[in-house]
Amino acid sequence: MSEQLIEVVLRSIWISGAALLFSLTWCLPISLFLGLRNFRGRNIIISIFNAFIGFPTVALGIILVALFSNAGALGSLGLLYTPTAIIIGQALLVTPILVSLLTSAIESVDPSIRDLAKTLGASDGQAKLAVLSEARKGTILAGIAAFNRAIGELGVALMVGASLRGYTRVMTTQIALEYNRGEWELSVQLAIVLLAIVFSLTLLANMLRRD
Amino acid sequence: MNKLALILVVLVIAGVSAVAAIELSGRTVPRLKVSTTTSLFDTGLLDNIADEYLNNYGVRLDVISLGTGPALDQAGSGDVDVTFVHSPTLENLFLTDNSGGARKIIAYNFFAIIGPDEDPAGIENLSTIAALQKIAETKAEWVSRDDNSGTNTKEKALWKSVGFPDFTALYEENWFTATGQGMGATLVVANEHRGYTITDTGTYLKYFNDNLINLKTFVSSGKDLLNVYSVMAANPVDNRENVDFQGAIDFIEYLISDNGQSFIGNFGVAEYGAPLFNPAVQLLKENADSEIATWIRDTAFFENSECPQQYRLGQEQLYQ
Amino acid sequence: MATILKLKKIGKKYDEKTVLRNTSFDVKKGEILCIIGPNGAGKTTLLRIMALLENSSNGEIVHENKVLKVYDDVNYRKRVTMAFQQTALFRKTVFDNVAYGLKIRGYSKDEVKKRTERALESVNLGGFGKRKAKKLSGGEQQRVALARALVTEPELLLLDEPTANLDPANISVVEDLIRNLKGKTTVVVATHNLFHAHRIADRVACILDGELIDIGTTKEIFSHPKDKRTKKFIRGEFF
Ligand SMILES: Nc1ncnc2c1ncn2[C@@H]1O[C@H](COP(=O)(O)OP(=O)(O)O)[C@@H](O)[C@H]1O
Ligand SMILES: [Mg+2]
Numbered sequence: 001m002s003e004q005l006i007e008v009v010l011r012s013i014w015i016s017g018a019a020l021l022f023s024l025t026w027c028l029p030i031s032l033f034l035g036l037r038n039f040r041g042r043n044i045i046i047s048i049f050n051a052f053i054g055f056p057t058v059a060l061g062i063i064l065v066a067l068f069s070n071a072g073a074l075g076s077l078g079l080l081y082t083p084t085a086i087i088i089g090q091a092l093l094v095t096p097i098l099v100s101l102l103t104s105a106i107e108s109v110d111p112s113i114r115d116l117a118k119t120l121g122a123s124d125g126q127a128k129l130a131v132l133s134e135a136r137k138g139t140i141l142a143g144i145a146a147f148n149r150a151i152g153e154l155g156v157a158l159m160v161g162a163s164l165r166g167y168t169r170v171m172t173t174q175i176a177l178e179y180n181r182g183e184w185e186l187s188v189q190l191a192i193v194l195l196a197i198v199f200s201l202t203l204l205a206n207m208l209r210r211d
Numbered sequence: 212m213n214k215l216a217l218i219l220v221v222l223v224i225a226g227v228s229a230v231a232a233i234e235l236s237g238r239t240v241p242r243l244k245v246s247t248t249t250s251l252f253d254t255g256l257l258d259n260i261a262d263e264y265l266n267n268y269g270v271r272l273d274v275i276s277l278g279t280g281p282a283l284d285q286a287g288s289g290d291v292d293v294t295f296v297h298s299p300t301l302e303n304l305f306l307t308d309n310s311g312g313a314r315k316i317i318a319y320n321f322f323a324i325i326g327p328d329e330d331p332a333g334i335e336n337l338s339t340i341a342a343l344q345k346i347a348e349t350k351a352e353w354v355s356r357d358d359n360s361g362t363n364t365k366e367k368a369l370w371k372s373v374g375f376p377d378f379t380a381l382y383e384e385n386w387f388t389a390t391g392q393g394m395g396a397t398l399v400v401a402n403e404h405r406g407y408t409i410t411d412t413g414t415y416l417k418y419f420n421d422n423l424i425n426l427k428t429f430v431s432s433g434k435d436l437l438n439v440y441s442v443m444a445a446n447p448v449d450n451r452e453n454v455d456f457q458g459a460i461d462f463i464e465y466l467i468s469d470n471g472q473s474f475i476g477n478f479g480v481a482e483y484g485a486p487l488f489n490p491a492v493q494l495l496k497e498n499a500d501s502e503i504a505t506w507i508r509d510t511a512f513f514e515n516s517e518c519p520q521q522y523r524l525g526q527e528q529l530y531q
Numbered sequence: 532m533a534t535i536l537k538l539k540k541i542g543k544k545y546d547e548k549t550v551l552r553n554t555s556f557d558v559k560k561g562e563i564l565c566i567i568g569p570n571g572a573g574k575t576t577l578l579r580i581m582a583l584l585e586n587s588s589n590g591e592i593v594h595e596n597k598v599l600k601v602y603d604d605v606n607y608r609k610r611v612t613m614a615f616q617q618t619a620l621f622r623k624t625v626f627d628n629v630a631y632g633l634k635i636r637g638y639s640k641d642e643v644k645k646r647t648e649r650a651l652e653s654v655n656l657g658g659f660g661k662r663k664a665k666k667l668s669g670g671e672q673q674r675v676a677l678a679r680a681l682v683t684e685p686e687l688l689l690l691d692e693p694t695a696n697l698d699p700a701n702i703s704v705v706e707d708l709i710r711n712l713k714g715k716t717t718v719v720v721a722t723h724n725l726f727h728a729h730r731i732a733d734r735v736a737c738i739l740d741g742e743l744i745d746i747g748t749t750k751e752i753f754s755h756p757k758d759k760r761t762k763k764f765i766r767g768e769f770f
Binding site for chain 1: 605683
């Protein structure tokens with residue numbers, strides 16, 4: 001692998017990893033809320049998140065371009081064509097799948113765990129944490145699924161990142177780009193690396209699930 | 212402190228540092244945003260210019276490749292600083308609505324009509340117009356990008372002069388295939404279908420030399436197939452405070468300099484044995500009555516100028 | 532004897548269903564109080580209310596002259612522990628299960644280790660620390676839960692049917708443990724098993740259909756019940 005290729009691979013992992021971290025900051029509280037509380041409309045909210053799992057990346061891309069472009073509402077931030085824009089886009093993109101998987105992981109935890117933690121002296125927050133810790137396998141699976149979705153998506157990265165060399169070029173955009181340029185060999189190499197990452201993470205997830 | 216809140220705070224800090232790290236690593240040098248068309252981008256010319264420009268002038272070019280329309284729109288909205296395109300009609304509109312200016316014609320080459328070796332329509336040795344007429348008559352397959360790119364704009368103009376003023380009417384013809392994709396993908400489709408198409412020479416040579424296609428060039432010169440490349444700066448007006456106008460002008464000055472021009476003229480020689488682009492600055496300056504200079508003036512000048520004065524954004528030095 | 536907890540006219544309704552009604556009694560410091568009654572009488576509900584896992588619909592609980600509410604209770608929670616009838620275990624090792632309460636309370640690592648190991652010894656589970664809690668037998672799991680409840684040395688221990696689902700050998704281990712707590716910790720045990728109550732209790736409260744019908748020393752309740760219904764229950768007529 002050439003140095004440039006390694007750089008693109010690392011950047012992809014970095015960007016999608018950051019997107020996952022950000023996404024977790026709101027997905028964890030949302031999922032704890034949805035998973036631990038019973039209220040009217042809860043199922044509707046969950047099914048909305050489920051419906052958004054398949055949200056087309058290009059649709060999200062175009063919305064974000066409209067928002068980040070100089071002509072858009074957030075134009076003055078100068079975010080268009082930066083890695084930050086891709087991170088924001090991917091963080092939003094993986095929110096539905098993360099919320100959906102985290103919520104069901106939390107739901108599947110024995111409901112008495114929360115009470116148990118409380119009777120042992122836990123505060124409300126600590127009790128939630130105990131639930132999350134019981135759901136840790138599901139949480140890791142959700143994280144892996146979200147990361148795979150982020151690192152494998154093309155629409156957002158291409159539209160808000162524009163595949164700038166040495167800056168916003170990630171694996172998927174380079175695959176598309178090299179294909180268009182007739183550099184199929186590079187395209188195929190990159191596709192293999194991407195598949196290797198996604199497959200090995202999925203494999204890891206499966207090992208966790210079985211254990 | 213609540214551990215859950217702590218986790219969230221740690222996540223935010225980790226995320227912010229990740230963003231800061233990647234942004235800072237990418238911002239060690241000044242950057243200039245350039246929008247361009249996919250076919251031009253795919254030749255690799257701009258990547259090479261970018262390396263050259265970074266090494267000699269310390270500015271990194273961020274090259275964004277889009278269709279011609281969007282590439283111009285990006286400059287019009289100030290999302291990029293410079294645009295590098297090859298579609299005089301659209302460029303004219305770009306200037307007249309004050310989206311940008313300081314236009315300079317940089318280079319030219321010729322589109323080519325290519326097709327299968329067997330030449331089922333028999334267009335060998337014909338002129339462009341005659342060749343297209345023949346293809347339509349014999350109903351030999353024609354593959355079109357149909358993506359509003361510069362190449363596609365040129366194609367539409369050609370079909371118009373052949374008797375298809377409404378390009379969409381061609382959709383009804385069963386010998387007509389529209390890919391809606393870039394030049395590379397369209398070449399591959401034409402190759403699979405053994406059809407004819409119009410292509411820029413850069414992409415064609417690349418695909419041909421790499422054995423990705425085996426289609427032959429039938430027509431590749433003449434005023435009809437002239438392809439003129441120009442560069443324009445985004446207009447730094449209104450609320451376009453992100454536009455780096457000075458950076459854009461510096462870059463244009465580099466492109467029209469002897470260094471820039473010879474760099475462009477030599478691009479592709481090593482790889483394809485022939486240049487992909489011909490420098491245009493000297494040709495036009497000499498005011499020579501060369502046939503090609505006349506063609507360029509006829510097809511790519513507005514009001515007898517590559518950039519009428521009112522669109523020069525005060526950069527007269529570019530036109531001396 | 533000093534009163535540790537005072538229940539005043541506690542009532543509980545789920546929707547329209549009344550599960551507990553007008554229940555008042557005191558828990559005295561250091562005693563073992565058994566709450567007996569048939570299945571569905573409301574024992575679990577009562578313990579959950581005392582553990583502040585649930586709000587009562589009426590009445591109040593007074594602890595150290597303070598009326599308890601569910602949401603200002605972290606301090607109370609740290610001093611009162613409940614073990615459920617259906618043993619709940621964290622999907623962790625035996626050690627981590629027992630150590631949980633100590634970690635929450637911020638004990639040092641050494642202290643956590645020392646106390647956890649001591650607690651495991653006390654329920655005859657020395658050396659079980661590294662095992663996965665969920666993989667133990669029912670009786671062992673129950674003892675892990677007990678060790679976990681005891682390790683923090685709560686002032687008040689609420690045990691819900693601690694010997695249901697256990698074989699006789701395990702029952703006597705658990706009963707010995709509870710008896711050994713006498714004087715150190717106040718224990719409230721909910722049970723439908725009269726023999727069990729008879730063996731361990733200082734005092735016995737009898738609930739039927741969500742109503743406290745009798746409370747007194749073990750001897751009073753078993754030998755001279757005041758209430759006719761208690762007498763019937765003791766004789767086994769409700770089974
Ligand atoms: N969450 C609940 N919702 C509705 N009814 C409940 C709930 N919890 C308990 N009950 C009802 O309250 C009554 C008392 O239950 P419980 O306190 O578990 O009795 P015990 O522990 O004495 O067997 C039962 O009839 C039970 O069905
Ligand atoms: Mg019960």
